[in-house]
Amino acid sequence: MGKCGGRWMTLFRGRFLHSVDSKGRVAIPQRFREAMGGEEDLRLVMTVDPEGCLVVYPEPAWVELERKWQELPQMNEDLKTYLRFMVGWASDGGLDRQGRILVPPPLREYAGLEHEVWFIGLLHKFEIWNGERLGMATGPEKVRAVTQKLSGLF
Amino acid sequence: MGKCGGRWMTLFRGRFLHSVDSKGRVAIPQRFREAMGGEEDLRLVMTVDPEGCLVVYPEPAWVELERKWQELPQMNEDLKTYLRFMVGWASDGGLDRQGRILVPPPLREYAGLEHEVWFIGLLHKFEIWNGERLGMATGPEKVRAVTQKLSGLF
DNA sequence: TGGCAAGTGGGGAAATGTGGGGGAAGGTGG
DNA sequence: CCACCTTCCCCCACATTTCCCCACTTGCCA
Structure with a gap:
């Protein structure tokens, strides 16, 4: 719900099983809608992750990301590859x-x-x-291995 | 939609599959037209990218690029090579x-x-x-590799 | 057991992309 | 200078997708 100390406060937690209908629609979990303020004109930006899932941002948070990307050196080939992926797959909608x-x-x-x-x-x-895919990517075994490597961070 | 703080705000995102008809015409995605302000006399400049695709700018953005190029040292051979490519292939149209x-x-x-x-x-x-070509250039594997190298940038 | 909240399904109008015919404009050769 | 040909652009018509609305089911709580 807006900014606080320069950081977006919408916080999403938890896991929810929903269904995709024949038209390709999915209901956003009510908890997530609440977290975004339950506004009427609520817009989301959806893109892909290399791990094989979709990532969804509230539009304001995404716009902030785009703003940062624009300030980076545009000739950098690696950046172009990255943006072709992130921005190139992005889809905004209400x-x-x-x-x-x-x-x-x-x-x-x-x-x-x-x-x-x-x-x-x-x-x-x-x-x-x-x-x-979720099972493959985030099983307890995998997390145990990763946790070791993270110990220096926090 | 116009300037803001000296920077063009037209932002394109997403991917759209369209077809080239027998006359060589391609429809610009409606989203992109909107992003450019939906004006009537809308002009684009199209050129090539070394990766093997075409790049398209709204004409004002392209003119801005040309202005920058003119301010660079014209004797530089690398710049000349670059400009022969970018400018030499450029095609403007409505x-x-x-x-x-x-x-x-x-x-x-x-x-x-x-x-x-x-x-x-x-x-x-x-x-x-x-x-x-798109698949080759921006597959998830490639992006994962590139993301590592970019971590210093942001 | 009634009522509300959350998720699911489907119909119909509007927007968007596609294809093709015909006329104007511009270039080429006689 | 004129006739021809090609290229480009405007129009209309069609198919499909997208979006917006209403109604049903399920589960939870009083």
Whole structure:
């Protein structure tokens, strides 16, 4: 809900299982809608993650990211590759009156979304996963391994 | 939509699959037209990118680039090579009333465009890709590698 | 068990992309 | 200078997608 000390406060937590209907629509979990302030004209930006899922930002948070990217050296080839990916896949849209978004076919296909999907809250953003892929990417074993390497950070 | 703090605000995002018709015309995605302000007398400048795709700027943004190039040391051989490429391939044109542009045959051939093409939004410009080439240039594996190297930038 | 809240499904209007015919404009060769 | 040809652009018509609205089901709580 707006800024606080220069940082966005919308915080997403938890996991929710929802379904994609035949038109490619998915209902955003009510908790997440609340976290964004429950406003009427609520817009989201959705893009892909290299891990194989979708990432969703409230539009203001995404615009902030874009602003930062614009200030970087535009000739850098690695940056161009990165932006072709992040920005090139981005899709913005609003919610319908039932709180659903339409996931465009390319994104749906990229993330392997059909029938059932998991919403995963991730602080200032959230992700949408195919169930199987989610299991592969975030099993306890994998996390145990990763935790070791993180110990220096916090 | 116009200037803001000396910087153009037209921001393109997302990817759209369109087709090139038998006359060499391609429809610009409606989202991109909106981003440029939906004006009537809307002009674009199209050129090539070393990666093998086309790059398209709204004319004002392109003019701005040309202005910067003129201020650089004209004796520099590397700059000359670069400009022969960017400026030498450039083609300006307007949209027809259906929002389509005509891609000149040399550019079409350079980028390998036929039948289906992808539009990729890239902040202040957008690109037009042959589908296969796009996959090669921005697959998830490549992006993961690149992200590592970029971590110093942001 | 009634009522509300949340998620699901589907119909219909509007917006968007696609394809093709015909006329104007511009370049080329006689 | 004129006739021809090509290229480009404007128009209309069609198919598909997207978005907006209303109604149903399910689960939770009083």
